[in-house]
Amino acid sequence: MSSTNPKQYEIWVADLDPTIGSEPGKTRPVVVIQSDILNKAGHRSVVVCCISSQGVAGVSFIRIAIEATKGNSLSKKSYILCDQVRSIDVSRFRGKIGVLDTIDINRLNTSLKTILSL
Numbered sequence: 001m002s003s004t005n006p007k008q009y010e011i012w013v014a015d016l017d018p019t020i021g022s023e024p025g026k027t028r029p030v031v032v033i034q035s036d037i038l039n040k041a042g043h044r045s046v047v048v049c050c051i052s053s054q055g056v057a058g059v060s061f062i063r064i065a066i067e068a069t070k071g072n073s074l075s076k077k078s079y080i081l082c083d084q085v086r087s088i089d090v091s092r093f094r095g096k097i098g099v100l101d102t103i104d105i106n107r108l109n110t111s112l113k114t115i116l117s118l
Helices: 036-040 102-115
Strands: 010-015 027-032 045-052 063-066 078-089 093-099
16 A cells, blocks of 8 residues: 555545545645554555534534644634545545554544434
């Protein structure tokens, strides 16, 4: 998988263009949600959730607010778009910037379980 070796719950900058319809685009942070079993196996695609600086009122379980911290390296309060799970090729990654903390990981997992009925 070249020199890009993402790990679950890491935050990477990814170039998501071109997009279709309501897919989030631009170059933006994404959080890796795919299991490290696949990440270590050299799988060329990675399952991620996009991160946006734009929040939406009344949808806290599908748009998880996360504060900017030294550990996640986000520049401002942001939102994990749990309703925008997608698989991207590793060639879209531009660089690792941080990792989620345990509290945000637990909130992300709870949201994904709810959205996917797991």
